[in-house]
Amino acid sequence: MKAWNIVSAVVGAIIRAAVAIAVVYLIYRGAVICYDYGYRIFTEPAISSGEGRTVTVAVTEEMSASDIGTLLENKGLIRDKYLFVLQYYLSEYRKDVKPGVFELSTSMTAEDMMKVMASAAEEDETGQTEQ
Numbered sequence: 274m275k276a277w278n279i280v281s282a283v284v285g286a287i288i289r290a291a292v293a294i295a296v297v298y299l300i301y302r303g304a305v306i307c308y309d310y311g312y313r314i315f316t317e318p319a320i321s322s323g324e325g326r327t328v329t330v331a332v333t334e335e336m337s338a339s340d341i342g343t344l345l346e347n348k349g350l351i352r353d354k355y356l357f358v359l360q361y362y363l364s365e366y367r368k369d370v371k372p373g374v375f376e377l378s379t380s381m382t383a384e385d386m387m388k389v390m391a392s393a394a395e396e397d398e399t400g401q402t403e404q
Contacts, residue, residue: 317383320350325380325393332390334372338362350377357383366391
């Protein structure tokens with residue numbers, strides 16, 4: 274009976290240690306993933322360098338940030354639509370992106386693309402930039 278208590282105490286200690294190690298590892302991995310994703314929000318490079326490939330995209334009034342991200346990802350302009358949504362909501366252009374047809378390039382960052390989509394808001398009907 275005494276040997277059984279010792280064995281169960283040792284096994285219990287091993288299990289508690291294994292659970293503690295697993296929890297610490299999961300917290301560590303979660304922190305690394307969150308840091309990497311947070312870092313990419315502000316530093317994500319363009320898909321390609323140089324001139325890149327030009328793609329025409331049409332944004333409608335009904336499209337949400339997620340819809341725009343999905344469109345850009347499907348066209349090969351961004352790597353991660355979820356990252357784009359975060360970049361969109363953290364950018365200064367989030368209220369300025371307007372519907373329209375835009376010429377975007379794979380050499381543009383997400384912020385550059387939002388700037389192009391927001392510049393349509395600054396143009397009047399004659400195509401002149403407002404001053």
